[in-house]
Amino acid sequence: MGRMHIDDEMREVTQNILDSGAWIKGPESKAFGAEWAEYCGAYAGTPCSNGSVALIAALHVLGVGPGDEVIVPSHTYIASATCIELVRATPIFVEVEEEYYTIDPESMRSAITEKTKAIIAVHLYGQPVDQSIFEIAKQHQIPVIEDSAQGHGGALNNRRIGSFGDIATFSFFPSKNMAVGGDGGAIITTREDLADSIRLFIDHGRSDKYRNDILGTNFRLSEIQCGIGRVQLKHLNHWVERRNLIANRYLESLSDTEFELPKIRPGAIHAWHQFVLRVSNRESFIDHMSNHGISTGIHYPIPCHLQPVFSKHPQSKLGTLAFTEKLCNEIVSIPVFPLLTDDEVQRVITAVQLFNQ
Ligand SMILES: Cc1ncc(COP(=O)(O)O)c(C=O)c1O
DSSP: OOOOOHHHHHHHHHHHHHHEEESSSHHHHHHHHHHHHHTTOOOOEEEEHHHHHHHHHHHHHOOTTTTTTEEEEEETTTTTHHHHHHTOEEEEOOOOTTTTTTOOHHHHHHHTTTTTEEEEEEEEGGOOOOTTHHHHHHHOOOOEEEEEOOOTTTTTTEEEEESSSSEEHHHHHOSSSSSSSSEEEEEEEHHHHHHHOOOOOOOTTEEETTTTSSOOOOOOOOOHHHHHHHHHHHHHHHHHHHHHHHHHHHHHHHTTSSBOOOOTTEEEOOOSSEEEEESSSSHHHHHHHHHTOOBOOOOOOSGGSSGGTTTTTTTTTTTTTHHHHHHHHHHEEOOTTTTTOHHHHHHHHHHHHHOOO
């Protein structure tokens, strides 16, 4: 389902940073944060340890805490929801759109209460969320965190993922659309008033070596990883183009099969982190693909509201979010990473088509 890109520039950068002895808090972190924010069209950016702590940091700087509610789609990676519990607030799980699998605006609107302190909108699989999410949130003066862990390089109406909400969080986990040679993440913001708190929070709230102005901790990313991220960023547009090329080949070649194929939101550049089909007999499809030497994935088999970690949550029962629950039983991801060769793409297509016969 993935293959690493490692090149000589990444090796050279790593060697140089290693030799410099400046392993943390150096020029690479500063430059990577700024370059990433600029790429996404945000005001400021801060690299951090991973996409999960990026979400915790985002909630913290927005002042979310005990007694607050945060709206989140149940169909997402668990980190989008557990971050809310970790700041002692309550996740309110909502549906995803039947066409695009991202947070459903109406489901979100009806979940808003006077306790709603933030909304986490996930650009799941690289599909940009519906713009009305931001309009509804604005009407209610509720900040939006874009969980963009799967959205690097995606865009809607000529604006990149990460530039719509108050804060956007990213993951550079090795299988993501770009990586940093280990775990990694970033927090970017479109709001000048949040930029300093984010930067300070991930570095013990310090304004000077031994002066700690606000509550913070160590969520920093190392210099080597930031250096590697800067090299990877140079390739990102090309990789997203290649993901789109592969996805379009799948969409064309599989259009007359029994599978329900993913759709692209009008006006969007899909980041195609995952290419997700829907099939009723998923287990036999997975076996079939495996017999043809092709790996598949399920992103994700259990909706967040039905995860054991949320067993005490009031929404934790089957039937609460009917579409999400049905979707999680049908989805299966096929490889769409940019380093797939044309021959490999054809092998995937042939194998999927054979299942149909
Ligand atoms: C939607 C989503 N949010 C958050 C995360 C967490 O990122 P990380 O694994 O870097 O902590 C991921 C990573 O898989 C993700 O896919």
